[in-house]
Each structure stands twice: as C-alpha cells, then as structure tokens.
Amino acid sequence: MAGGSDAGCWGKFLAGSAGGVRFKEIGGKLIVLFAIFINGLLYGGTYALLAVGFALVFGVAKIVNMAHTGFYMMSAYLIFIGVSVLGYPLIVAVLLTVVGAGLIGVIAYRLFLDRIKEHETAVMIVSVGLALLIQELLLLFFGGHYKAIPPFIHGFITISDQQVSYQSILAIVVSAVALLVVWFLLSKTMLGIAIRAAAEDREAASLMGFNVGRISMIIMGISVVLAAVASSVAASIFTIFPTMWLHPLVIVLAAVILGGLGSIKGSVIGALILGFAESIVVLTVPKGGYLGGVVSLCIMIVILMIRPEGLFGITFEEERL
Amino acid sequence: MQKHKASWMYSWAACLLGFLAVLIFSSPGLAKEEEVVKVGVVAAIKHMMGQQTWAGAEMAAEEINAAGGIKVGGKTYKIELVKADSNEWASISDAVGAMERVITLDKVKMVMGGYRSEAVLAMQDVAAEYKTIYFSIGAGHSQIALRLVQDYEKYKYWFRGGKPQSLYGGIVGIAVVDMVANKFKKELGIEKPKVAMIAEKVLWADETLKFMKMMCEKKLGLEVVYVTQPSNASNDLRVELNAAKASGAHILIHLVSGPVGVAFGRQWGSLKIPLAAVGYNAEAMKKEYWKTTEGLCEYEALVDYVSSAAVNERSVKFWKNYEKKYNDYPMECALSYNHLYQWKESVEKAGTFDADKVIVELLKNRFEGPGGVYRYEPKDAKFPHDLVWAPDGASTYGIQWRKGEKKTIWPDGNALTWFGDPRWKGIRFKGTVDYAFPPWVVDYWKKNK
Amino acid sequence: MINYFRLWYRYFQVEVLSIPSRVIALIFFIVIGALPFFTQSPQVLRILILAGIYAIYAVSWDLLAGHTGQISLGHGLFFAVTGYIAALLNLHLGFGPWLTIPIGALCAVVVGLIVGIPALRLRGFYLALVTLAFPIILTGIIFIYPDFTGGELGLFGISRLSPSRLTDTYIVYVVMLFSVFIMYKLTDATSKFVRTGLVFQAIREDEISARKSGINTVKYKLLAYSVSAFFAGIAGGMYAHFLKIMGPSTLELTFSFQAVLWAIFGGMGTIYGAVVGVYTLFPFMEVLRFFPLGDEIRGVLFASVLIIILLFMPEGIGVWVRDKIEITCPRCKEINIARRKRCRICNAQLRLDDQSS
Structure with a gap:
C-alpha cells in the first residue's frame, strides 16, 4: 500500500526523465520522413476535401457555413446507421449516404440558409445552430458513445518496417481522385464556368444569365457530398462521436483562411500545409503530441501577419489596412 | 406574402406552447402513499x-x-x-x-x-x-x-x-506487466523485455503514466524506450503505434479513453503491431467494444474495476x-x-x-x-474518505479480451513480490484464466529475436 | 430645489417615459433588482447571478463585434484570462475579490491589446477566425504548465465573491448595471459627450473611409479591444469567484460561441440586444432542466429555438420587438411609440404612406 502513494518519490522522478525518446535514436530519419509523408497526405487530403467544400460555399453563396464539418459528422453517423443498424453492406451504405447527405445539404440550404443570407452574421449563427442541432440529435439518439465504421479493406502493408493499412492508402487515393474531379468540374464543364463566374462576381454572373440562386444550391449539395466522401474514407480510420466536428472545423477554417478565403487552390494547399504540420508535430515531439492543433493555428496566425489576405487571397492595394 | 409568414409564426408558437404544456404535465408531481x-x-x-x-x-x-x-x-x-x-x-x-x-x-x-x-x-x-x-x-x-x-x-x-487510477489502476497494471514480462522470459526467451508507453494527455493518464514508468524502471527493472502523449481528442494512433514498434519494445502500456481508446483497439489489432498491449482503456471495458473494434481488440489486456470471476x-x-x-x-x-x-x-x-x-x-x-x-479510509488517513485498497478492500482486476468476452487474468495467485505485498499470495478467483499472447506477437519475436 | 427636481422629472418623462423600449428596460431592471425580495431560492439567485455575469460578457462581445465590426469568435479568452489571474492572485497572494477582479481585468486589457495587434491588419472573417485560435492556444499553454495553472483540473479553493448568495446577487446586479450602462454610452453614436460610438460605427461600416477622414483607426480599434476585454474580464473574474473554481472549460469553443449566440439572438450591434438575449435564453434553458423530459432534450430545443428565431427575426429578437413598438421620426430622428401618427417633438408625419391624416 505504501510504496505507490508516496507523492514525493515520484515528484523527484518527474523532474528527471519523463520526456519522450527522440526519434533519431529509435528509428532513423527515413522512417520519420516516410511516416510524415503518409500521415501528412492522409490528414491533408481529408482536410482538403472538407476545406474545398467550405471554400466553394463561401465563394459562391457567400455563406460561412460553420455546419460544414457537422455534415461531415452526420455522414459518418449515416454510414454507421446503414452498416450497424440496418445491416446494409458498406458500399451500399456509403453510396446511400453520399446521395442522402447531398440532399440533406440542399434541403438545409433551402430551409435555413437561403432565406436569410443577406444577414451575414445571422446566417453564420444559424449554421452554428445547425451544427449544434446535428450534435444534439446525435447525442439524444446515440448518446456520447464512441462508434466506429468498418474499413473497406482490412489488412496492412509493411513499407520500410512501417505498417500502413490499406484503408489509409485508399483514403489518400480517394481524396486525390475527388479533388481531381472537383478540379475537372470547375475548369472543364459549363457548371464549373457558372460556379467560377458566380464566385468572381455575383451581379455580373446574374446579368450574364446565370441563375446564381440555383448555382448556390448546387454548390451546397456538392460541398456536402464532398464532406460525405471525406467521412466515408476517413471515418473508418478514425473514431466517430457527437463532438467530432469541432476539431476538423477549426483546422478547416484555419486552412481556408490560410489559403485565402474563396480560393479553391489556396484552401487545398492550406489544408495540406496544416495536415503536414500536424503530423510533423505528432512525430517529432512525442510528448507534445496534443499540441498538433495549437501549432497549426500558430502557423496560420504567423502567415496572416505576413500576408493578411492569406496565401492566395486577393485584395486591392488601396483596401489594405 | 406577409400574411403567409405570420401564419407560419403562429403555428410555430403554438407548437412551442403545446410542447411546454407536455413538459409541464410530464413532470412527476403525483402524490405518493408511502414514505x-x-x-x-x-x-x-x-x-x-x-x-x-x-x-x-x-x-x-x-x-x-x-x-x-x-x-x-x-x-x-x-x-x-x-x-x-x-x-x-x-x-x-x-x-x-x-x-x-x-x-x-x-x-x-x-x-x-x-x-x-x-x-x-x-x-x-x-x-x-x-x-x-x-x-x-x-x-x-x-x-x-x-x-x-x-x-x-x-x-x-x-x-x-x-x-484513483494512478495508484490502484497503476499497481494492478504493473502487476499485469510483470506477468507478461515473465511470460516473455519463459516462452520466448527474452530476458529483459522493453516497454513503450502511449498515454493520452489528460490528468489521470499523466499521473498514471509517471507512476507506471517509475515502477517499470525501479521495481521491475524494465527499460522504457518510448513514451508518447497524443491529444485526448485524437482519434488516430497509427503513427504512435508504428513508432512504438520501431523503438524495439515488447510490451505496450496504453492509458487511453474515449475516441483514443477505440482507435487504439482497432488500430493495434488491424495493423497487428507486434507488442503485447497492457494498460487502461476506458472504452475497452464496454461490451460494445468487441463489436466496435470488429473483434480486433482480441488479446488486449487491461485493468478493470469489475470482474466476471467469482470475487464474492x-x-x-x-x-x-x-x-x-x-x-x-x-x-x-x-x-x-x-x-x-x-x-x-x-x-x-x-x-x-x-x-x-x-x-x-x-x-x-x-x-x-x-x-x-x-470501506473507507478514516479522517486521519493520508487520503481521507478514499476507498481502502485490496485485498481486504476495493480491488481492480486484470482482464483480457478473448473470443468476445472479458476474461479475468489477474489476480493470478502470485504475491506482489516487487511491491512487497505478500497478501495476494493464493488469491485467484474461480473463472480466472492465464494470459495469452497475441499470435502475431509470438511470430514476430520468434523471427526477430 | 423643487424646480431642479421638476426639471429632472421633466427630463425623465421626455427621455424615458415616452419611449417604450426605455420603459421596458426600466421595468425589466427594477423587476430583476426586486426579484430577491420575493424569492430567495438559491436556484433563482443562481440564475440571476449567472445571467448578470453572462450579460456583461455578451454585451462586451457586442461592443467589439456589433459596434466596431471586429468579429471575435474567441471571446472566452478574455473571460478566462481574468478568471485565471483572479484565481492565482487570490490563491497565492490572498487578495480579495475587490482587488483580484480589477487586476485580472487589466491583465485582460493587455491580452486584448496583444490580440488587437493582428486585428490591425485583418478584418471580417479573417479576423473572426484568427481570434478563434487564441483560446485554443491558451488551452495548450495551460496544459503545458499544469503545476502553475492547474492544468485540466483547474484552480480551486478560490474565495467567495461575498459572504452570502444574496449579496452576491446584488453585487453582480450593480456591476452589471454599471457595465452595461458604460458600454451603452460608449457606443451611443448620437452621444454629444463621447465620440467613440460614432467612430466605432464608422470603422465597422468602412474602415478605409474612416481613416481617410482623419480618424486614427488604430487607436480606436485598440480602444475597442481594451474596453471589451476589460468588461469580459470583469465578468470572468466574478464567474471565478462565484463558482470558486476556474478551469479550462471556459476556453472551449462552445463557450466563446455562447456570447455570439446570445448577442445575435437578441440583436447585434445594439447592446440591449445582448442583454435581452442572455436574459431570455439563459433562464429558458435553466427552467427546462426542472422537467425530466426537458433535461433530456434541452440541447435539441436550444438549437431549434435559435434557428427558428433567427429565421424569422434575423436581426435578433430584441430588434424585432423594438421595430414593432417604436418608430423613428424621419425629420428630427426622435423615437416615438409606434402607434403615434405624428412625431411627439416636431409633429412631422411619421409614416409617409399613411393616407388617413
């Protein structure tokens, strides 16, 4: 009984060597670089999918949609319901979720956001309300339990003594493909031209005969679909629970701001930077692993101090403060 | 248009009022006969x-x-x-x-x-x-x-x-680590197994981490080669697990709960990390855990508060x-x-x-x-009104997930010699089983001796 | 002497009694102040105290975001900084609340100035999202030095605000009255004594033009940050001394969002809106908890009420009500009760489309 409770004894010990072992000593630099690479791509890819959706909605509809990661969480739960409650095969559940989440996004846009979008702040708060509503409904029906959805592929591959699950590779590939599809959509299709026109100048686009209202609605659908895609590949790696929207929200906001509000390219690059930053911190400062998010935010502030409009944002020189 | 909007509002208001009425009537206010x-x-x-x-x-x-x-x-x-x-x-x-x-x-x-x-x-x-x-x-x-x-x-x-997990959970945790280390020695011929630790960054885990690290090094003589503290909101441990493997450790002490807990079980099992997992995982105590991890948590050993074995x-x-x-x-x-x-x-x-x-x-x-x-510690104890610790007191148990069930593995009838507590000698409840290595751990360490 | 009182009464009649919103505000503050005479149930007093504290907190957000346009999504930072400073001073140096809260609030001002520096170059959503980062960074710092800050456990054993809960209630009440009044006056764009209100609004509407008109916007923005941080700090200090514990929970994102929710719910950029928001939403949520079913679904209900109210009253509930009961004279800009046809001061026709007169 006595040995353990002696606080003074472990006080001395703490002062000594509780620090983490440096990576150099245990694995060699190659492993670190490789792990940073894989992890950075995984985090960065997921964040990029979310950030692009957020940036599109902001660019076209001029709505700061704080519920964006709420939709990401909702999709994860929809897949969970499909697989664990209704017993569908995973692929069916994912397809249903992607379609269903897109529809819910459009409906939410028509019902809640579209009506009051002239009031910039009110619409932001309504979107916070939406995210809270999703969270509270999930809490009510599922409680604060931690759930998981099964991966598409089980198993792993060993690369230079690192065990990488197939699912992470799949997640990276799917994020990349989804981003390419978005890029194709924006640059090569008529809809893409309309979207970019509306993002550039709403009034001019309206005058040119584009239905900006409808474009905004479609964009909202696309953005939620992207969130659902992100959650279908990433959520089976992560754990799902009703407050899981908060951390990605902060990172997504930081990524979008970092890249420059409204810039699609900027948001992807911002997300990758933050994804890599997070994985570097976790890997090189093991004891400070919990500081991953904090470091990302510090990077954001520093970059904004140098370039207040973000990396790829545009401001007119005379409007600078 | 205006009128339409107003009627909408009235119906909302009516809904709200009706709802409040339901709330008020649903509250229990009925008189009861007995005291x-x-x-x-x-x-x-x-x-x-x-x-x-x-x-x-x-x-x-x-x-x-x-x-x-x-x-x-x-x-x-x-x-x-x-x-x-x-x-x-x-x-x-x-x-x-x-x-x-x-x-x-x-x-x-x-x-x-x-x-x-x-x-x-x-x-x-x-x-x-x-x-x-x-x-x-x-x-x-x-x-x-x-x-x-x-x-x-x-x-x-x-x-x-x-x-307090730091003391009671920690001691039992170390007892299980000792058990596993002895098994490494006996069955795989590894004289001094090394230890890696993953503890989420929260208070209880901090305390327990310090305590268990000290006990491993000072009392059991096991070298701790890797320590990491992920955020308690993190739900991905793949990097940490791979780093623990790279550190060459044999035993993985994990102190996790919440999202980190679920992530641990799933990722340790699915990546088949060749370290014997022992620790405290609040999520792993649930029955649902087996389903949540799709059975990947099999062979995870942890400290638990209630045992299915015949304690009394x-x-x-x-x-x-x-x-x-x-x-x-x-x-x-x-x-x-x-x-x-x-x-x-x-x-x-x-x-x-x-x-x-x-x-x-x-x-x-x-x-x-x-x-x-x-039973409770008296007024003048070091920690008044804490529960008195086992054997003649509240106890924690070592358990291991086996085939969808939590099996008790500790107390195993041996005294805690390293702790100077002989009272545990001979205490082994009915329904206790022996610790079993995950098969991939055995394979790996036979190959990479 | 009597004439003097008569003059005051006359002033009171013109400036308060004939303007419905001011009458409502007056009645409201009297009722809140008199409530403890009727019930001293600890529950009611608790709600009153917390509502008072949160009112200062929400109003201080409104001063910064609603009036000056510096939208802050991390306002909990100022609240928490003072709470922590007050707790540390109280625990280590034994200072009483009368000393710890003002010192803590001054520290919050310093923090406000530090946060204000990025604000000099950023605006709009860029600024909003940068401010969101600060509480998270401070949480990280608190977790790095748990010995000093209490880490996750927080600091406890802080002394009470005052010996009894009743006196607590009145201290908070009086502080709330003064704080809200000062902030109201500072942001009053029609004020003849201070020009901050006008300048704040100019900065919100168009900062570049304001600067071109020779206003030192840097000075005024930093001023807004300091004032807002100071009052949020006062609220945070009282919170720490009332709960007797100060932990990192006030730095969480949701707590910072609370201030925004309350202020926008009541009406942004109006000061009174934030007070209305707090005093309607907060007691509503507390009362819900008295019912078993309400306890279960209060989260869902909170979110639904928030969404519905903002859908129908996107300007906020306070502004919506005020628009229904008041009308501003188009000629002399004096406020009139809504059922009047002609202005009470200059007799101008109040509604141009009114054909009956």
Whole structure:
C-alpha cells in the first residue's frame, strides 16, 4: 500500500526523465520522413476535401457555413446507421449516404440558409445552430458513445518496417481522385464556368444569365457530398462521436483562411500545409503530441501577419489596412 | 406574402406552447402513499459513464425497495432516485446547478455522480455548502481527497466512488506487466523485455503514466524506450503505434479513453503491431467494444474495476443481472450500486438521515459487493474518505479480451513480490484464466529475436 | 430645489417615459433588482447571478463585434484570462475579490491589446477566425504548465465573491448595471459627450473611409479591444469567484460561441440586444432542466429555438420587438411609440404612406 502513494518519490522522478525518446535514436530519419509523408497526405487530403467544400460555399453563396464539418459528422453517423443498424453492406451504405447527405445539404440550404443570407452574421449563427442541432440529435439518439465504421479493406502493408493499412492508402487515393474531379468540374464543364463566374462576381454572373440562386444550391449539395466522401474514407480510420466536428472545423477554417478565403487552390494547399504540420508535430515531439492543433493555428496566425489576405487571397492595394 | 409568414409564426408558437404544456404535465408531481427518501444521481446521462451510474443506482434501489426499503426510526422508506443531467463535459456551471437543484428543490439526502475532475471539485463545494453526502463516481485525481486534509469539517461530506487510477489502476497494471514480462522470459526467451508507453494527455493518464514508468524502471527493472502523449481528442494512433514498434519494445502500456481508446483497439489489432498491449482503456471495458473494434481488440489486456470471476457472492449475481438487464458489462461507474447499499446500511445503523451521523457510520461500514470490499479510509488517513485498497478492500482486476468476452487474468495467485505485498499470495478467483499472447506477437519475436 | 427636481422629472418623462423600449428596460431592471425580495431560492439567485455575469460578457462581445465590426469568435479568452489571474492572485497572494477582479481585468486589457495587434491588419472573417485560435492556444499553454495553472483540473479553493448568495446577487446586479450602462454610452453614436460610438460605427461600416477622414483607426480599434476585454474580464473574474473554481472549460469553443449566440439572438450591434438575449435564453434553458423530459432534450430545443428565431427575426429578437413598438421620426430622428401618427417633438408625419391624416 505504501510504496505507490508516496507523492514525493515520484515528484523527484518527474523532474528527471519523463520526456519522450527522440526519434533519431529509435528509428532513423527515413522512417520519420516516410511516416510524415503518409500521415501528412492522409490528414491533408481529408482536410482538403472538407476545406474545398467550405471554400466553394463561401465563394459562391457567400455563406460561412460553420455546419460544414457537422455534415461531415452526420455522414459518418449515416454510414454507421446503414452498416450497424440496418445491416446494409458498406458500399451500399456509403453510396446511400453520399446521395442522402447531398440532399440533406440542399434541403438545409433551402430551409435555413437561403432565406436569410443577406444577414451575414445571422446566417453564420444559424449554421452554428445547425451544427449544434446535428450534435444534439446525435447525442439524444446515440448518446456520447464512441462508434466506429468498418474499413473497406482490412489488412496492412509493411513499407520500410512501417505498417500502413490499406484503408489509409485508399483514403489518400480517394481524396486525390475527388479533388481531381472537383478540379475537372470547375475548369472543364459549363457548371464549373457558372460556379467560377458566380464566385468572381455575383451581379455580373446574374446579368450574364446565370441563375446564381440555383448555382448556390448546387454548390451546397456538392460541398456536402464532398464532406460525405471525406467521412466515408476517413471515418473508418478514425473514431466517430457527437463532438467530432469541432476539431476538423477549426483546422478547416484555419486552412481556408490560410489559403485565402474563396480560393479553391489556396484552401487545398492550406489544408495540406496544416495536415503536414500536424503530423510533423505528432512525430517529432512525442510528448507534445496534443499540441498538433495549437501549432497549426500558430502557423496560420504567423502567415496572416505576413500576408493578411492569406496565401492566395486577393485584395486591392488601396483596401489594405 | 406577409400574411403567409405570420401564419407560419403562429403555428410555430403554438407548437412551442403545446410542447411546454407536455413538459409541464410530464413532470412527476403525483402524490405518493408511502414514505420516500430521495437520492440524487447527477450524471452525464448522455454519456456512457452517466448511464452506468444511473443503471447501477437503479439496480440497487430496486433491490432495496423490493426487500422492503430503508428502515429508519420505526418507519420504512422507499428509495426514489432523482436524475439530473450534469452536462459537465460542456459546462461546469451546469453541473453545479444540477447539483444544487437536486439538493434544494428535490431535497435529496445523498448525491452520486461527477466524472470530470474540474466538475467534481465544484460539486464537492456544493455538497459542503449544503451538508449533503456526496459520492463522486469517476474522477481519479488524488487532489480531491487532499481537500479533506486541509479542512475536514467542511469537506467531510464527500466520499470517493471510483478509485484513483494512478495508484490502484497503476499497481494492478504493473502487476499485469510483470506477468507478461515473465511470460516473455519463459516462452520466448527474452530476458529483459522493453516497454513503450502511449498515454493520452489528460490528468489521470499523466499521473498514471509517471507512476507506471517509475515502477517499470525501479521495481521491475524494465527499460522504457518510448513514451508518447497524443491529444485526448485524437482519434488516430497509427503513427504512435508504428513508432512504438520501431523503438524495439515488447510490451505496450496504453492509458487511453474515449475516441483514443477505440482507435487504439482497432488500430493495434488491424495493423497487428507486434507488442503485447497492457494498460487502461476506458472504452475497452464496454461490451460494445468487441463489436466496435470488429473483434480486433482480441488479446488486449487491461485493468478493470469489475470482474466476471467469482470475487464474492454478490458480485457474481450483480454481473449476471446487470448484463441481462442492460445488455452491457458493468464498469467502474456502475459501482454506484455499492454506494447506495453502503449509504443505506449506514443510515439504518445511525437511525437517522442526518448527514453528520451517517458519515460516522459510513466510515465504519464494510460492504462486500462487486469490485471487492468497500470501506473507507478514516479522517486521519493520508487520503481521507478514499476507498481502502485490496485485498481486504476495493480491488481492480486484470482482464483480457478473448473470443468476445472479458476474461479475468489477474489476480493470478502470485504475491506482489516487487511491491512487497505478500497478501495476494493464493488469491485467484474461480473463472480466472492465464494470459495469452497475441499470435502475431509470438511470430514476430520468434523471427526477430 | 423643487424646480431642479421638476426639471429632472421633466427630463425623465421626455427621455424615458415616452419611449417604450426605455420603459421596458426600466421595468425589466427594477423587476430583476426586486426579484430577491420575493424569492430567495438559491436556484433563482443562481440564475440571476449567472445571467448578470453572462450579460456583461455578451454585451462586451457586442461592443467589439456589433459596434466596431471586429468579429471575435474567441471571446472566452478574455473571460478566462481574468478568471485565471483572479484565481492565482487570490490563491497565492490572498487578495480579495475587490482587488483580484480589477487586476485580472487589466491583465485582460493587455491580452486584448496583444490580440488587437493582428486585428490591425485583418478584418471580417479573417479576423473572426484568427481570434478563434487564441483560446485554443491558451488551452495548450495551460496544459503545458499544469503545476502553475492547474492544468485540466483547474484552480480551486478560490474565495467567495461575498459572504452570502444574496449579496452576491446584488453585487453582480450593480456591476452589471454599471457595465452595461458604460458600454451603452460608449457606443451611443448620437452621444454629444463621447465620440467613440460614432467612430466605432464608422470603422465597422468602412474602415478605409474612416481613416481617410482623419480618424486614427488604430487607436480606436485598440480602444475597442481594451474596453471589451476589460468588461469580459470583469465578468470572468466574478464567474471565478462565484463558482470558486476556474478551469479550462471556459476556453472551449462552445463557450466563446455562447456570447455570439446570445448577442445575435437578441440583436447585434445594439447592446440591449445582448442583454435581452442572455436574459431570455439563459433562464429558458435553466427552467427546462426542472422537467425530466426537458433535461433530456434541452440541447435539441436550444438549437431549434435559435434557428427558428433567427429565421424569422434575423436581426435578433430584441430588434424585432423594438421595430414593432417604436418608430423613428424621419425629420428630427426622435423615437416615438409606434402607434403615434405624428412625431411627439416636431409633429412631422411619421409614416409617409399613411393616407388617413
């Protein structure tokens, strides 16, 4: 009984060597670089999918949609319901979720956001309300339990003594493909031209005969679909629970701001930077692993101090403060 | 258009009013014939811990009421439980408010609940202010008991429900590590297995981490080669697990809960990380964990508060009834069951609900139930009103996931020689099994000796 | 002497009694102040105290975001900084609340100035999202030095605000009255004594033009940050001394969002809106908890009420009500009760489309 409770004894010990072992000593630099690479791509890819959706909605509809990661969480739960409650095969559940989440996004846009979008702040708060509503409904029906959805592929591959699950590779590939599809959509299709026109100048686009209202609605659908895609590949790696929207929200906001509000390219690059930053911190400062998010935010502030409009944002020189 | 909008609003208003009416009528205000005594459960009712606390209390209350109730001063009282959402993960002031409400409005005689250390400290203050007996359930920080050393008269109304993980969980955790290390020696011929540690960055894990690291190095003579502390909101441990493997360790001590807990089980099993996992994982205690991890958690060994093995008569019955009624395994927080019984017995001995007199009896009380023997450290102890530790006290157990079930692996009948505690010699409950290595660990270490 | 009182009464009649919103405000403050005479249930007093504290907190957000346009999503930072400073001073140096809260609030001003520096170059959503980062960074710092800050456990054993809850209630009440009044006056764009209100609004509407008109916007923005941080700090200090515990929960994102929710719910950029928001939403949520069913679904209800109210009253509930009961004279800009046809001061026709007169 006595040995353990002696606080003074472990006080001395703490002062000594509780620090983490440096990576150099245990694995060699190659492993670190490789792990940073894989992890950075995984985090960065997921964040990029979310950030692009957020940036599109902001660019076209001029709505700061704080519920964006709420939709990401909702999709994860929809897949969970499909697989664990209704017993569908995973692929069916994912397809249903992607379609269903897109529809819910459009409906939410028509019902809640579209009506009051002239009031910039009110619409932001309504979107916070939406995210809270999703969270509270999930809490009510599922409680604060931690759930998981099964991966598409089980198993792993060993690369230079690192065990990488197939699912992470799949997640990276799917994020990349989804981003390419978005890029194709924006640059090569008529809809893409309309979207970019509306993002550039709403009034001019309206005058040119584009239905900006409808474009905004479609964009909202696309953005939620992207969130659902992100959650279908990433959520089976992560754990799902009703407050899981908060951390990605902060990172997504930081990524979008970092890249420059409204810039699609900027948001992807911002997300990758933050994804890599997070994985570097976790890997090189093991004891400070919990500081991953904090470091990302510090990077954001520093970059904004140098370039207040973000990396790829545009401001007119005379409007600078 | 305007008119249309207005009619919309009226219908909304009508809905809201109707809803409030439902609320008011749904509240229990019916007169009861028999004498009742109210007991408050101020818990995070939407979370696993709160649900377990409520379930444990409910079981005890039903059993006590079925057996006639509490007999005090010639009268019998039925127990009525009052539920309040402490909402402590979102707001501390909510927890304080809920506590005050059940004490002042519902006039409860005793309160159970509280998990987040910050909330328990605040609730302890409320209990002191209203002189109401309060069992905190889940917060394991030793500081909470030290307040009694400073001002016993003020804070004596508090009793610790859960056991501080840092000490009790830590000692049993080290006992299991010792067991596994010996097995490495015997079966795989590895003389000095190395240890890696993953602990989430929260208070209880911090304390336990320091304690277990010191014990590994000083008492067991095992080298700790890797320590990492991910955020408690992190839900991905692949990097940490790979780093632990790269460090060349054999045993992986993990101190996790919540999202990190689920991530650990799934990723350790699916990546087949060749380290024997031993530790404390709040999620892994749930029955649902097997399903959540798709069985990948098999062979994970951990410290648990309730054992399915035959610890005593009541504990076997409790486990069976609980599993049948709630389709879950009872965990630490379900031991509110014990506290309600302890309180009931003390009230009957004292012959009054008066808190000061009940406290005197509570300190003398000895209750054998799930989780071992429950009795409290006296006023002048180092940590007053903490549970006395096993063997003749509350105990924690080593368990391992095997084929969808939690099997008890510790106590295994050996004395804790490294700890200088011979009392454990020969204690091995019926239903205990031997620890088994995950097959991939055996394969890996046979290959890479 | 009597004439003097008569003059005051006359002033009171013109400036308060004939303007419905001011009458409502007056009645409201009297009722709040008199409530403890009727019930001293600790529950009611608790709600009053917390509502008072949160009102200062929400109003201080409104001063910064609603009036000056510096939208802050991390306002909990100022609240928490003072709470922590007050707790540390109280625990280590034994200072009483009368000393710890003002010192803590001054520290919050310093923090406000530090946060204000990025604000000099950023605006709009860029600024909003940068401010969101600060509480998270401070949480990280608190977790790095748990010995000093209490880490996750927080600091406890802080002394009470005052010996009894009743006096607590009145201290908070009086502080709330003064704070709200000062902030109201500072942001009053029509004020003849201070020009901050006008300047703040100019900065919100068009900062570049304001600067071109020779206003030192840097000075005024930093001023807005300091004032806002100071009052949020006062609220945070009282919170720490009332709960007697100060932990990192006030730095969480949801707590910072609370201020925004309350202020926008009541009406942004109006000061009184934030007070209305707090005093309607907060007690509503607390009262819900008295019912078992309400306790279960209060989260869902909170979110639904928030969304519905903002859908129909996107300007906030306070502004919506005020628009229904008041009308501003188009000629002399004096406020009139809505049922009047002609202005009470200059007799101008109030509604141009009104054909009946």
